[in-house]
Amino acid sequence: MGSANASGDLSSEMEVDAFRRLFPLRFHERHLLESIRPDARPLGKARETTLALGAVASADGSAMAKIGCTTMLAAIKMEVMTPATDSPDEGCIAIDFHMPPICSPLVRPGRPAEAAPVVSKQLSDTILSSGMINLKELSLVSGKAAWMAYLDIYCLDADGALFDAALLSAVAAFSHLQIPVVSLNDDGRIVLVSDGIEGTKLETEPVNKDKRTLKLRSIPFSLTCILHKNYILADPTAEEESIMETLVTVVLDSSCQLVSLYKPGGPVLAHTSAIQDCVALTRQRVKELQSILNEAIADMEVD
Structure with a gap:
């Protein structure tokens, strides 16, 4: 009997899925009548x-x-x-x-x-x-x-x-x-402090001191x-x-x-x-x- 019930449930699920694919709007409207969605x-x-x-x-x-x-x-x-x-x-x-x-x-x-x-x-x-x-x-x-x-x-x-x-x-x-920390190099250009090349001079005070x-x-x-x-x-x-x-x-x-x-x-x-x-x-x-x-x-x- 359990096998028969399982087979019947599977058949019913397949029928619902087929109806949803063939008539999607009607499928959803049936749910709307109950004020609920398929999910x-x-x-x-x-x-x-x-x-x-x-x-x-x-x-x-x-x-x-x-x-x-x-x-x-x-x-x-x-x-x-x-x-x-x-x-x-x-x-x-x-x-x-x-x-x-x-x-x-x-x-x-x-x-x-x-x-x-x-x-x-x-x-x-x-x-x-x-x-x-x-x-x-x-x-x-x-x-x-x-x-x-x-x-x-x-x-x-x-x-x-x-x-x-x-x-x-x-x-x-x-x-x-x-926002990254940036500073002025010796040419007056803005550079990322983290990107500062070794040997490049930076002003002591960065434009913004900390990440913000x-x-x-x-x-x-x-x-x-x-x-x-x-x-x-x-x-x-x-x-x-x-x-x-x-x-x-x-x-x-x-x-x-x-x-x-x-x-x-x-x-x-x-x-x-x-x-x-x-x-x-x-x-x-x-x-x-x-x-x-x-x-x-x-x-x-x-x-």
Whole structure:
């Protein structure tokens, strides 16, 4: 009898899997009727989220963020540059988002992923417009030297809500950032103290005496939601994104002030109540993400 039951269970699982593959939207809508998702999450709940700071030893700042299976690795490298003439007292930030073929079967070798430049621009716009980083803190010598922060984010697993995970990894990497010590050599040029060549004369007082961190403010956090009929699904998986068109990404800062709202494609929303509900879900998510970030920073300080 046990063998017969096991055979029946296996047959039932195969039938469910076949139905999911053949009619994915109907499969998900059956779950929506019960206000639950196929992964057993309530509609408004995000997936389990983890953060690890210092994931790349050779970087000046780094972090790995996971939201469900979606995994991002962010690394920052600092280089000295000559500041722009119109902003002599400011440094710069350059952000690149990479989607190698390992992250998704939809990304083909030799072909750039369509989503990569879109996410890169969203990240740049969000980080700069939020005011999280005061670019004046990246200045070294007015008009002569400033820091360029190169932030590279690699998507290791693309299972939905890419921007949310990428932004979280970026924020965490900047929280972990240690700005290197630099000094003036005998030619008046800025050099990294750690890179000083033996025999090169350095002034006794470096430009910045110790490695230092950035003072982050108005830290942005985001939540992507799917709007489908009368339902709102927070933190969608890649499967959910592929079968339901209307995506909305809300970005709030650490004070829950609106930074930006993205809605790529999909039908025009007839009611603003759906957006308000998305903002309310994002407020709850901001508290969760702040707590996760603070715990990661505390763990790093203990280590």
